Amino acid sequence: MANVDENQLEMALLNLVVNARDAMQEGGLIEVVVDTVNASPSGQQIAIKVVDRGAGMDLATLSRATEPFFTTKGPTKGTGLGLSMVHGFAAQSGGRLELISKRGEGTQATILLPATEAPNIVDTGMTPSEAAPPSGLLATILVVDDDFLVLLNMQAMLEDMGHRVFPAHNGEDALKILDRVDEVDLVITDQAMPRMTGLQLAEAIHHRHPDLPIILATGYSELPTNHPNVTSKLNKPYFQAELDKAVSEALSSRPRPNVIPFKLPAI
Numbered sequence: 001m002a003n004v005d006e007n008q009l010e011m012a013l014l015n016l017v018v019n020a021r022d023a024m025q026e027g028g029l030i031e032v033v034v035d036t037v038n039a040s041p042s043g044q045q046i047a048i049k050v051v052d053r054g055a056g057m058d059l060a061t062l063s064r065a066t067e068p069f070f071t072t073k074g075p076t077k078g079t080g081l082g083l084s085m086v087h088g089f090a091a092q093s094g095g096r097l098e099l100i101s102k103r104g105e106g107t108q109a110t111i112l113l114p115a116t117e118a119p120n121i122v123d124t125g126m127t128p129s130e131a132a133p134p135s136g137l138l139a140t141i142l143v144v145d146d147d148f149l150v151l152l153n154m155q156a157m158l159e160d161m162g163h164r165v166f167p168a169h170n171g172e173d174a175l176k177i178l179d180r181v182d183e184v185d186l187v188i189t190d191q192a193m194p195r196m197t198g199l200q201l202a203e204a205i206h207h208r209h210p211d212l213p214i215i216l217a218t219g220y221s222e223l224p225t226n227h228p229n230v231t232s233k234l235n236k237p238y239f240q241a242e243l244d245k246a247v248s249e250a251l252s253s254r255p256r257p258n259v260i261p262f263k264l265p266a267i
């Protein structure tokens, strides 16, 4: 038994399986094995292993594989954020990611997690203020990213925090959703997307809904922080706590609805 965030484990596993698929262009078998290992002095560990017999990695690739934005798949196919996210998730859960790979032979990616005696539903490893969504700030959020894993991951994190999420794969779909759903409180968009970039989308949204906060999630730190159509920026890769903070800040920047002060009737 291991204490982990269920959604994030699912995303981590999905990332590893997609990498295994990408490594086997001609197809093949992907093995997913769950095992317990006795790794004293660190005690018992749960090993979740994804094994492929695909392209494998040479030493240079292997040594950089978990670096954020490192990809060999080309800018339109890879984000280079998959393994960095899996690595971050494992470390955050008190474990680690182990990669064994050989060029031409395949790869074995293992998430090692500390084993626990019994399920501990209360302890999420977060302080209560991190774990509990800020009350009154639960929102409907439109999330836009052309990479389906990043989109899924973002959606999982936001839903964990209690928000309602509408996912969109591109700017055009995002605008269509905005036309149909009028209770959207916040938009979080990727910057680098084909056809319509995040900033172009922000401009189009700002034109129609000038009060709607927009967070630009990007790895390009050279973009101006105070772009007129963007409320704030979120640097990729980010963890749940950073996302939570960015969302709370953006939501509290919204103009407050008119509150009619409650008055005691005059006697």
Ligand SMILES: Nc1ncnc2c1ncn2[C@@H]1O[C@H](COP(=O)(O)OP(=O)(O)O)[C@@H](O)[C@H]1O
Pocket (backbone or CB within 6 Å): 015, 019, 020, 023, 052, 054, 055, 056, 057, 061, 065, 066, 070, 071, 072, 073, 077, 078, 079, 080, 081, 082, 083, 084, 106, 107
């Ligand atoms: N199972 C695998 N087999 C071969 N190479 C892999 C595997 N998993 C990851 N890699 C290498 O590590 C790089 C980084 O992986 P990742 O962080 O998931 O980003 P992305 O998949 O977007 O490229 C990949 O571009 C690839 O070169």
Ligand SMILES: [Mg+2]
Pocket (backbone or CB within 6 Å): 015, 018, 019, 080, 081, 082, 083
């Ligand atoms: Mg990947």
